[in-house]
Amino acid sequence: MNSFPSRLNPGRLVLRTLTNPLRAVREAGELETVPPWWQTFVRLAFPVLLVSVIVSQWLYQIIPPGLPPEAMPGAWGFGVYSVLAMSIGVLGLAWSAHYLTELFQGYSHPDRAMLAVTIGLLPAWVGKVVAAFPWPWGNTVGLLLILYSLWLLYGSLCGILGLKRGNRIGLFVATVFCGAFITLIFGWLLMDLIPGATPETRIGTTWLI
Template identity: 60%
Template sequence: MKADRPLRVWPLAARVLVRPGPVLRSLAGHGPLPSWQAVFLRFSLPLVLTSVILSQWLYGLMPPALPPESVPDPVGFGVYSVLAMTVGVAGLTLSAHYLVELFQGPTGPERAAMAVTLGLVPAWLGNVVAAFPWPWGNGLALALILYSLALLYVALRELLGLKRGNRIGLWAATLFSGAFITLVFGWALMDLIPGAAPELRLGTTWLI
């Protein structure tokens, strides 16, 4: 990846899915990355919106085999999903940025934001394929989420330049803190947005 070549969201997301190691190492030496605000607006937000729009469209084509009272309103749940995923990006980014000093790594919110965004690409794809019928949709979605966890580790390692002994610590701490922030705010958003939660939850949380 040449230093003077502009970074574009869709080619970068596609490449990091199939060749994560070389792409992330090249990105680490790319030079100054866009600001964290630009990373969010140009990379994170388009991916989140695409994931939610496609998943809701597929659920419209292939409704889940659930009672109507256990299915949330598509618009309300779509708005909730965008906000919850955005909170997830922010929570993981803030966690990685503020915790990296504890693990003797260089600070930089733009690198933390890019690492989190690229690490979450498989999970956002998993949100789309989860709309396909069970068990294929759920199985593929779970595999992509596990891939996303591994990719987040590689992205944090490459873009934040951590030493070998500190990489797993930052990864685990980032996941724990980011997940806690997402759960707290995501659960509150579910109750605040009309239609985000179904009338009957059937023992599920509906927090994606």
């Protein structure tokens, strides 16, 4: 019996993705119909990434980052920037996967592409919160969750979009490259447009991430 949450409960799906990712991907792939792409974004992707940004920014305010004040961006400016940049990243990855799937002989559908990308990115958004904790534990665990998210993204693209063997790695690499390129272009523009999104002095940190 497929117990995949039909109403896209964010908390339940994040927990399932972290504890039993293979089951979450398998159940999502078995769905005959999936929610429209915009519902997946509004009801699942955006709430999770928004909470991720709010909690991580709050942690940065109460945990000393070990950097001088001029090297830290404004909390509100960088928070707004993060939400917009991460939203662009989700949409960029989803539409890249959608348009590239046919090239790799898969089933191209924006609704399934958005669901696959959202499930794949859930651990990375948790990693953003964890990375706010002191070094080295915060950064180390956050990096592991990002790597875990890339693995899960590969699995969700394969399982939910129904790709044949031999075409899966190609779609994964092309999707990540195109999504990252779209995020970089628009994210760089946003960084200069939003007041407080960048620090006065950048010390060994790319604030696009």
